[in-house]
């Protein structure tokens with residue numbers, strides 16, 4: 001028997017165990033191994049029924065995603081799962097699929113080829129392929145509607161969210177939930193059905209016509225997909241494939257699915273989403289920090305500042321079950337901060353996301369106060385006060401006095417130097433940046449900023465803590481704005497220049513929204529508060545290089561008290577429902593600024609808006625890479641996908657540049673340099689080097705990885 005799949009006999013039950021750690025992906029050899037084991041069981045006269053089970057932590061997490069690149073590059077012809085699954089389904093002895101952990105994608109497709117399915121109570125099943133820009137590619141769109149009905153199949157295939165064992169039972173995807181040992185329960189179930197070959201899934205057609213009408217189901221799903229998966233092709237493709245199941249026989253339906261699967265697999269969207277999948281896992285690997293680096297236990301946390309960020313950060317700790325003290329400077333600010341936390345939780349309860357009980361438990365973990373009492377027991381203290389170096393240093397001096405020696409001292413600063421902040425303490429090795437993104441209880445990104453003296457243990461603990469807080473931790477070096485904000489500064493600058501040069505604010509925002517970002521740069525400024533940048537610009541005014549163009553409109557708007565949504569007006573004016581509309585006062589400010597600084601106004605295309613803003617990100621990203629502020633190009637992409645609403649299906653700014661072609665990106669940047677000057681647009685040397693060699697940022701990451709491994 002193959003090493004990947006094992007066959008043993010437990011009395012009259014043949015047990016097929018898949019052993020392809022860590023997640024039993026269907027790598028080459030696994031489907032073949034399952035088929036061979038089923039054949040062995042069929043040939044064994046003692047065996048009356050067969051159980052297929054996953055070894056280790058899970059059933060099967062799906063096809064091996066690493067294989068997809070080999071197919072698109074021509075190294076492998078195609079996935080050949082269809083025949084294997086039909087083979088399992090044709091077994092003359094009943095096959096019981098025993099699911100624990102996850103049966104995702106190809107895993108659920110394998111499970112559906114069995115005659116019966118049993119599951120552990122904690123098991124999850126799903127067809128998450130759309131999250132990789134593809135659709136189920138081994139008859140998932142054909143078998144699932146036969147088991148679960150059209151509506152459920154459309155929901156699972158088009159939106160990709162997994163369902164738990166209980167819901168799978170209710171949907172008809174599993175036949176029984178097994179409490180206790182899964183193999184024992186599955187074997188008992190198998191003995192009960194021995195000699196009773198259930199109808200093959202592919203022959204069960206009774207659920208293919210939904211009582212409420214398939215047409216309505218597909219129309220609604222398409223509408224939802226266009227709205228909630230804006231710009232993505234795979235969700236609509238998955239709906240087409242499920243629809244094929246209702247119109248064609250099984251075999252033709254599978255052919256249709258295979259055609260659609262292939263188109264999706266070869267799409268740039270799929271490559272981008274797969275890049276994001278592996279990127280999210282790659283960022284946790286830090287070359288100079290070994291896996292066995294000591295990690296501090298974080299059992300108690302404390303936060304200074306209960307403003308926009310402090311409150312959200314406190315919620316993250318409470319959500320992870322870690323008790324957290326929140327200290328404020330004044331009672332009214334503390335009350336305000338706690339009221340917002342409570343309101344956020346109440347909204348979740350109202351929306352049915354969790355129970356009142358859970359909310360009460362989480363609120364009970366948050367201790368609001370005005371003193372440092374209890375800080376001496378904290379394993380981590382996070383500072384989230386106003387952005388200003390003097391204040392941060394004062395606070396870190398106070399933290400240093402009160403914290404225990406092995407307490408991590410973290411700052412949520414978005415721009416300031418971690419080293420300078422650390423210099424206010426006697427233990428710079430314990431100081432690190434924990435840069436959360438607003439709203440901190442929602443956004444998944446945590447930029448972890450390494451100071452010159454931050455210890456490896458503190459970095460390793462921060463990376464592990466990010467996971468515990470349900471965040472994606474990305475390590476950044478210490479510079480102004482770190483990875484994300486240093487780049488966004490260039491993007492925001494160009495957005496403002498475009499406005500000064502003649503594009504209406506709504507035209508700039510619309511172009512970026514159409515490109516796929518969650519919102520345009522000017523609307524984002526209004527949401528975050530224009531005064532935040534205004535304050536930062538004042539702090540860094542002394543660093544501005546004389547003679548280099550800077551944008552003026554946002555500062556002028558702030559002078560007029562237009563701070564954004566919080567004052568009801570910024571780049572736009574807002575009605576009582578926060579609906580924005582263009583404001584002639586803003587147009588007047590823009591025209592005044594253009595006149596004052598001699599900026600020629602002209603008509604600007606959407607294409608130029610995208611190139612100026614996105615290539616500004618790319619060029620600064622390339623510098624960040626070269627300086628080692630980001631470890632890999634994919635780290636930058638993960639920052640943008642999780643912190644800035646960059647569309648996942650474009651893979652992040654660096655991957656997007658790869659897909660455009662670095663030579664083309666460079667040519668445009670050189671054109672901008674001629675027009676707008678080298679101070680703003682000199683191409684990053686790394687970009688020039690890669691473009692000249694016909695390489696990509698992705699290939700640069702790979703070269704670096706293999707050099708490190710060599």
Ligand code: 3HC
Nearest residue numbers: 023025061062063064065066104105106128136137138281
């Ligand atoms: N193929 C290849 N590698 C995979 C994989 C897969 N399907 N699923 C996970 N891995 C790898 C990860 O890259 C990671 O590798 P690393 O340790 O080298 O970084 C390792 O397995 C462990 O994965 P996680 O860190 O994600 O482990 P978790 O326990 O946090 O999560 C999981 C487990 C929920 C299964 C999660 O890995 C996951 O969601 N995997 C992807 C599932 C999926 O998308 N399946 C569909 C694949 S496409 C398909 O099946 C097409 C079919 O229709 C033909």
Ligand code: NAI
Nearest residue numbers: 305307308309327328329333384385386387412413414438
């Ligand atoms: P905020 O103004 O909403 O909150 C700051 C809070 O700190 C105020 O409630 C203030 O009363 C309190 N405070 C000031 N001095 C204090 C002291 N000595 N002790 C206790 N509390 C004190 O500011 P916000 O937006 O929460 O920003 C906090 C930090 O987070 C800043 O460094 C900012 O740059 C950073 N940040 C902000 C983001 C945002 O979008 N707002 C995003 C990421 C980081």
